Amino acid sequence: MSSHDDDELNASETPGYKVTAPAKSPEEYAKMDAQDESLARWKASLGIAPGAAIGPAEGPKVTVLSLELVSPTLPAGKSLVLDLSDPQALAEVKKHPFTIKEGIEYNVRIRFKVFLLHPRGVKYLQVVKRSGIKVDKMEQMLGSYGPSPEPYTKNFPTEESPSGMVARSGTYNVRSRVIDDDKEVYADFDWSFKLAKEW
Incomplete structure (x- = not known):
């Protein structure tokens, strides 16, 4: 990918906000304010506890x-x-794009697991292009989640697919990325879709 493509998938920055302190381990978070019972219960609900x-x-x-x-x-x-754990599925959706019905409401849903450390400011970014021209960009905060053996699911706000003959012509190429405030990239992948009159 070109550096221009990478620039398009950078998260927006809040003026004045800077990530300064390095991330702490779960043990360090668990020891902070250990005497506060309600805070200790809240941290335990996030999976922050010694060991x-x-x-x-x-x-x-x-x-x-x-x-x-x-x-x-x-x-x-x-x-x-x-399925992002299957490289063959990623290759397949590039060759055979998803078909989405025009003019319908839909949501993007992402499933993910959080391990050991608490990532800061995790976001989902998506740039949609048709014939090499950017037609849409989505940036959504995933939120704050503690480590868990079970996956989390995040539903993004409802969107409406384009409609009309022009919208139905051609393939839409999408690049998606999951990144945090420390610029650590957890996923970076391409996929495609086409619009049609019916599913």
């Missing part, structure tokens, strides 16, 4: 499992899920 390692000691803080397009108009039994 509460959920995942491996090394490796990514966040693993993105899947991306899904969800719509109440989808026919029963049909799903549009991209």
